[in-house]
Amino acid sequence: MVSTTIDHLIAVTTFLVAFFIFISLFSQVIQAALLYQFHSHLAIKCSDILDNILLSFGNTSGVFGLGDPNFEQYSLNPYYVMKLVSSETLVEYPPGSGIFYSNITLGPGDYLLVPLEECVTYETAQKLLGVEGLYGFQLSLTPVIHVSFSNIHESGNSLSFDVNVNGISSPISNANVTCNLFYVIEDNEEDEYPIITFSKASSTTDGSGKTHFSFENIDASKNYIIITTVKVANLYGVGYIYKQALTSAGNVIPFIENIENGTIILAHSWDVKQYENNGALHYNATFFVLNENWELEPVQLLGNYSGHLNYAAGTHGKAYNRTQIPQEYLKSPGVLIVTCRKGNEYGVSVMPWQIQTLSFNITFGDDPSNQEWVATDLRQVLIGEVPYQAKLALWSLKGYQVTKLGG
């Protein structure tokens, strides 16, 4: 009787232990399979949403899209792209006015500040895509052709440098490179604003994607900006570099006040709370249009394209100066160059008119780092004739073990 009971006890205990071990083992396999299913679904969704964004036209109400209805599929409208609210901190100008600008700023002299009221926010995009509360995403647009500069030498009245052209993965050989050198010409009058002129040269890259340029009989001592366009097959790339962005009084920061009519505010950098440098600046804004042959042509701006800006002007009446791109050039890609001067110091700032003219990057949406699982997908798109790599990172905001804790 006792042995039967012991036998029974051992048997039941062993069975229960084994049963739970196997339940655990099987559930692990099932759990892994379910997670794979979720992840696979996320990858498909990522591909769908990326196509939706790139193929839908942003000119229709209730639609979030970047496609240009006037061109073929996967050609993006540069203005829709400019209106994406950058993931950088918003800029308020004039301070305390409650007017905010989306801030795509790459450095102290490179600006693209677009009024927030004309922009599309991440939350709006989520709603229009129908993924609000379900998925988070980040869309990044990166130029395929990357142009950089090295070995810059200034001596007397000459300037030489190397231009390096790279694709996404490798240097690009035999690319046609055109360099436009804009430099400040002599100006001794204390109250005068700086004037720029430009010179041009062309070359072809060698097997390592490099080419050398040398400009003679130019004055590189004050300030200059080099804008380089590259042509590979039918694709273009742009790169630029300048000598110095800031004077001891800061520089002039351009704000796009209205994309539709091309009005641009020129503000003192001290007023924008970017730098502590103060002092009055003389400035000169010049607009260059990129023509069909990808050559830069100067265009006469309207309004106060040159003049004098005092720091702290925002608190003393007049807040800024305003210039305007002529109506006939509003649809053309171009570059705004603003040179400024304080005594013998010369600063510069540049702003693309259409995102591709200076190959600005765009990052739109939330931050994918710290997410549990992020699916990504790639497409190649054209903005103007500049190829960009469009990358969408997508993650789930709902579901078991597919979101981060508390996510």
Add this chain to the structure above:
Amino acid sequence: MMRTIEVVIVILIITTAFITTSYFIILPSPREVAPQNLKRLGFTILKNLDSNGFLSRAVFSEDEQSWSELQTALSACLPPNVIYNLSVFEVENGVYSLKRTLTNFVGKGAFSYSASYTVSSPDVTYRRVVHKISENGKNLTLYILNCEDANGWWITGYTAQTLALDLYNMLSPYFETTILVNSTSQLLSLLDGNKITSIPTEEVMDAVIINTFGEVVPIPSEYCQGGSRESEGYDSDNGSYARYCYTLGKKVNQYNWKWVSIVGYPLYYVTNTVALSNSQNNYGIYGIKRVGPAGLNAFLQGLDNKAYTYSTSWLTKDITQAYKVLVHFTADAYYRSNYYGIYPSPYQSASRALPEWLENSYHLTIEADVFEPVNGYHAAATFKHNSGGALVAIGLTITPDIRIAALALLMYYCPVIYKETFTAPGKSRLVILQLGEMGGV
């Protein structure tokens, strides 16, 4: 002792079962779980290279410089972990002969994905003018349901969004205006007779609406239980969304729409991933609520302006199962398939064919049969109401072939294509870009 031995035997059996199961369960590699859509990437690269006609010029060029430029551009565009193989074929009299290959990979590469692109010689101009589909003297608008806040069913292997994209590419040349309906709120506007874009040529009246969600139809949250229009969307007596299908039928009649159901039993479910987030279709897909056969019954009542009554009578027939036959193209379908260059399989299995007697019961006329009817059942046809509106029902078996839906529409409207006949050989080349990923698992 005996019980312990029995338990040991049981454990051995379960262990064997687990080992056997584990042997057969092979989870895919992470790359297969969340793959990059290299096919689409390849296509977009080819498309960009062909902007301004560069690709056409390069592949027809005898000049090494052009090929070199093409190779440089390709290498520049692709991520470092992606290998490529670009093949150019001459197309002559339907025969493909390899002209040239460019690759950045030596050895045996795993080229898993490919995109193809046909180019014509730069000194040739093809002309293909499509007469836009019109009715009552005006060009029609095509709406394709692409709602992000909706899930599909019976479209296994696809998503509604990919189907919408393919339909857009296939049918937009035939319509003056083609619009993707991207959310159920846009669908709500449409049901109210409002335009959903600022495109001046958009016309809500007489439009064609394609439901890409298979057996499911998107429902705006306003029509859901607890919504502001619950009385038009939810039959509280029977706990069914058949009322929404009835409303839909009335709207189809009111606006003279052609409602296209691409596969399966039309209006068998409703979907809204927000309002119906807690419902599932009995197969684990959330955001979907079953309506059953009552949906189509109610839709037809609405289309015929009858009073709403809740009816669950089953309308379709699985003719492949019942009569052991496949349905096959009508003579007109063969002709139109060639005419429009749409080539789905002419033989299909049909498990949701609609009966002919619907004509008399709901004042319908059956037009543009894609497949020969079998014993009074129509596998894919347009059921046109005598006072306006129509249901284009493709009652084929899962998985959907949207080319059938496209063909059914084109057979109904018969738009004319004016083609320039061009017989010179060697003026078309097919470019295939194969891509593969290196490294990783």
